[in-house]
Amino acid sequence: MQTVDFHCDALSKLWEDSSASFKNDPKLDVSLERMIQGHVDLQVFAVFLSEQYGRPSFERVLAQIEVFRRRLADPGFVKPLLWKEQVQAIREGSGKDRYGLLSLEGVDGLEGNLHYVRLCYELGVRCMGITWNYANWAADGAMESRNGGFTERGRELVRLCNEIGMVLDVSHLSEAGFWELMELTSRPVIASHSNAYTICPHPRNLRDDQIRALVALDGRIGITFVPWFIRSDGQGVKPEDLLPHIEKICELGGAKHLMFGSDFDGIDRWVEGLAHPGHYPDLQELLLKYYPEDEVRGWMSGHALRFLEGNLPSKAEDKS
Template identity: 65%
Template structure:
């Protein structure tokens, strides 16, 4: 496939942190990123043919105590400034996925990167679902009311309330994200879950031994549960040494995940706007066509199409909640 074909290939990206930047800099423009130095903008999404972008609600510890009002501020930015402008269509329901496959719109979804801002209140979980959030990561790097994060030295699993959260999320149809969860929490969730979960932005630990990456056993478990793994572009999750990281350095992670049964469970979760260092030549969504060209040199087109969008869209078509009859189109 030539470059023109690569440009036309739709892309789904399961993780970015643009909302927190837009809240911090209210005058910034999502259209081109001016005023906020955004990686993910409408312009870069168009350049990269991003059919669907998952926008995470991330509450930086440097900006004060995680509180629900801070969650609501980011949800409000998404609703008013991205969807309200007409630039982004909002994906909430299973029946909408077909429109992504067939149409040319840019779509967005909402996730929570850690439950800290819900303050241990399960009513807030229900409220976030009602407000359109469809993915929730239990933790960021540290401990909270639901579980321990991957950087928490204690390394514990889920709390009692965390297990209640899992039960509620599965009743509602919220998809859980384990990218920041401790190994103990991961295996506890794998044991009690009734639904597949995702790792929205993690790579292979055996290729690059960063704590945020997934062990071989975790990769096998996610694949066995019919979940998804989002290959991420965080340079220090890709390789350890100090030389500049290039797109080619992602290939060993792809090889490893595929060798463990993950070839149909692989997608992308860039972490754009959550990083201040970038893979050379992969600094924004507009660079995806270049990455696709690289992948097509090494892998058959059907696999690359699966990784860029097919695997993620098939998952969403199966696991997003059904639209209630009372919900307007």
């Protein structure tokens, strides 16, 4: 069964280790070999700038984009996904080609310069998470205790992203920022890797009214495999523990808005038996025990691809 995964941090690991190969390096959760094993035809690759390497900068954003180009795209491991016209090719690809979509996890490295947003777009970035866990120049993150919303510069960022066709991602955004974005945006948004707060009350998860709002906007919610976002203790988490999150989102009207955003390579503990993309077929087998095949196909790829087809920019209309 074809699979789309809307979040991983493999680029950060590859940037940190210049000797690592995306082809089959066991140090990576996500590799070409494991994408093939798991029938992952599209993987979203986040540009994440860890503060352990100093203050986030645009130079480091460019460095990870270059990692994607030189070590994933140029060798032919993945094809960059840029345009809505390419989505049909993914649907019809029969596993022949793998695609990669670039995302920015937090705009900290853009340094408040909106010209850098356009440059990222020209370099292939098609999705932007506004914050990581804490405050930056645009907005507050989900772990920022004051729970503030957007700065004026952040509001300009939203308007620009809507204008050029950059998808906005609310995973990691503060609750106040989430509701402000719902008022600001003229386009659907996603939560690339977040679960249901009612099931596991972690600040990174979505409350019921947030899930309803994303559904109403025809956005998407990527169920994530971060153990402590699945169960509060984060210990001995099994794939079955994802089912209450799926049930809750479906109960709130989100059955046709679900997808997956694993956060592989961004975690150091894994769901048992779900530690890399090669395990996706096992997850599918579990889901098929409880849900109809057409619903599972939607969650594995269909809803994500439909969103991208509707919200990626068109190459025919691009004026960049």
